[in-house]
Amino acid sequence: MAIVRICNTTDPVDLRVLNDYLMNHNLNRLHVKSHHPLACFLLCVYSEFDWMDRHGGFKVHNIKAWMRQAQLSENDTDILLRKCIDLDLTNPCERAQHFTECFWTSYQDDQQPSLHSIMHKKDVH
Numbered sequence: 772m773a774i775v776r777i778c779n780t781t782d783p784v785d786l787r788v789l790n791d792y793l794m795n796h797n798l799n800r801l802h803v804k805s806h807h808p809l810a811c812f813l814l815c816v817y818s819e820f821d822w823m824d825r826h827g828g829f830k831v832h833n834i835k836a837w838m839r840q841a842q843l844s845e846n847d848t849d850i851l852l853r854k855c856i857d858l859d860l861t862n863p864c865e866r867a868q869h870f871t872e873c874f875w876t877s878y879q880d881d882q883q884p885s886l887h888s889i890m891h892k893k894d895v896h
Contacts, residue, residue, distance in 0.1 A: 774820075778812050779812070813871050827860075827862070827863030827864075829870075831856075838851075851873075851878070855869070855870045
C-alpha cells in the first residue's frame with residue numbers, strides 16, 4: 772500500500788475510482804474525467820516498480836524478471852509484452868493504461884499476477 776500512497780501524492784486519483792477499477796477491470800465504467808488521472812496514477816505505479824520510466828518507456832527486462840518470479844512462463848511473458856506494449860501510443864499515461872487493460876484482458880485467471888497483487892507486493896521485482 773506504500774506505493775498507493777506515494778502515487779496518490781504525485782498523481783492523485785480518487786480512491787473510490789481506483790477501487791472500482793481494481794475490482795472491475797473496466798475503464799469504461801468510470802466517469803471520463805477519471806481516465807487521465809487514473810492513467811497517470813498507473814504510470815506512477817509502474818515507475819515505482821521500475822517497469823516504466825516517467826516518459827513512458829518500458830523496462831522489459833524488469834517486467835520479465837518479475838513475471839518469472841510470479842511463475843508466468845517466458846513464452847506467455849513474451850506474448851504479453853509484444854501484445855501489450857503499444858508503440859503507437861506516445862502519451863506515457865496512456866501507455867501505462869493500455870498495458871494494464873491489455874494485461875487484464877489477456878490474463879483474467881485469478882492465479883495470474885494482477886495489478887492488485889503487484890501493488891501489494893512491492894518487494895517482488
